[in-house]
Amino acid sequence: MQVWFSGLTGLLKSIRRVDEEHEQQVDMQVLVYGTRTSKDKSGAYLFLPDGEAKPYVPKEPPVLRVTEGPFFSEVVAYYEHIHQAVRLYNLPGVEGLSLDISSLVDIRDYVNKELALHIHTDIDSQGIFFTDLNGFQVQPRRYLKKLPLQANFYPMPVMAYIQDAQKRLTLHTAQALGVSSLKDGQLEVILDRRLMQDDNRGLGQGLKDNKRTCNRFRLLLERRTVGSEVQDSHSTSYPSLLSHLTSMYLNAPALALPVARMQLPGPGLRSFHPLASSLPCDFHLLNLRTLQAEEDTLPSAETALILHRKGFDCGLEAKNLGFNCTTSQGKVALGSLFHGLDVVFLQPTSLTLLYPLASPSNSTDVYLEPMEIATFRLRLG
Structure with missing residues (x-):
């Protein structure tokens, strides 16, 4: 896989898989939502923006850091309110077939602002995007112009994707966030919110206890096999087997626990194989x-x-x-x-x-x- 970035912003621009001749546009941008000036404003439970999101404008240009080595290559863009890292692993298997993205967000000096990550592609999604329900099933969502902007956002516990007849782009997440697709070929994820007032829904306060928050994602680009049809009209949809495995890498990683330095009785285990064979991939x-x-x-x-x-x-x-x-x-x-x-x-x-x-x-x-x-x-x- 090859990845291109903007030299000015340090953010993702396009992706090309090894088995393809042409690169796929995956233009990443950081946006900011404000809130209404009327009596009813955004709060812990309500999302009442003052219109479409505006581009994030930093006070200073970002500091970019490029790392390249035998195991992975990485580009990090250091902004005032977000540190965006995109890592490509040079490893065989599931690890190297998607992009590892982490966003370290700090909006403690914001007043009534919400930070969003915007992904723009040339995928002809025809107003339909897909989100999961608690990680167990995926459901199609349709953008409805007659509804207000906030009514087109849905929970994203594990993943969201857009697709057309040739391609599917899946954004896997390690934390539940809000997601939408306000235009064809786009995905938009709310990274963090800082709101100063109560929205009269029972909490009794605003969202003012923000901390530096790390959001982790995996971006997976897949191509449809020749002859397979897109079933957008069905009430459910399914990730691919590779997509399931990618989600497992992100949400159920192996935990390496430290061992006490005291001398253990007997020789330590050099390896442990509790299963005689692997479970089927599904x-x-x-x-x-x-x-x-x-x-x-x-x-x-x-x-x-x-x-x-x-x-x-x-x-x-x-x-x-x-x-x-x-x-x-x-x-x-x-x-x-x-x-x-x-x-x-x-x-x-x-x-x-x-x-x-x-x-x-x-x-x-x-x-x-x-x-x-x-x-x-x-x-x-």
């Missing part, structure tokens, strides 16, 4: 935890397993993932999943683990439909 292990015994506070011999099978759009290209990414048509063999352990008891239960759904099964193979979550009680031996 499965997410939501939770695997020991259950508490009913008689006392000691752990029981049973374990809770919660699995989520994701639904995905297979009409988007997924090249050079860097690893063997396979699906199994919804089937998972739990008996051979855990390294050195056998499943000796398997009980499907309700999502809350309170009610058994069926008698314990002799088979350790489970099947999930797309978009379903299943919970099991199991005993390993």
Whole structure:
């Protein structure tokens, strides 16, 4: 992937994937919303802008820092109220197929202003954009000119995207924000808000406790395979498998915890492989935890397993993932999943683990439909 930036602003201008001849316009800009001068103003619950957003005008030109190395290349633009970093990883796999974007925002000296990140492309989105609902499903949204500007903003818990017959541009987020597409080919995300008055919705104060806030994103550009059709008329939409994996990298990273320096008894583990094989790429292990015994506070011999099978759009290209990414048509063999352990008891239960759904099964193979979550009680031996 190749990325171009503005030499004046230090912000993103265009992207070109390795397998494409032409670059894709992805023009990034910082905007500022004001609030109305009337009695009713924006507050913690109300967004009442004084019109369309205006370009952010810094007091001084930004300081630009360009870093290039064997593992990643990065461009950072230091503005007074925002530090914008765009990083491209030179790594195989999911990590190198999207742009890592972080925005460190500090608007503590603003009065009734809201900072927004604006992305302009030449994608013919025809007034439709897509947002997720709590990270589980994606729903199309249509820009309605008859509604006020603020009524066209929607929550973005995990992702939002725009698309046409050839391309899809997805903005993954690590924090829930407000998003809209006010014109074709555009995405607009509210980064932070500072509002001095209460909006009479119960909070009793404005939004004046701002801190320096880091917003993290992943920008993923995908191309549709030849012959696949865009289903904008449907009530739901699906991310691609690559998009799901990108969201997992952003929202469920591996946590490296420090270890005490004291000498541990015995040799330390050089590696730990709890699973004998990887789960299918469309499965997410939501939770695997020991259950508490009913008689006392000691752990029981049973374990809770919660699995989520994701639904995905297979009409988007997924090249050079860097690893063997396979699906199994919804089937998972739990008996051979855990390294050195056998499943000796398997009980499907309700999502809350309170009610058994069926008698314990002799088979350790489970099947999930797309978009379903299943919970099991199991005993390993």
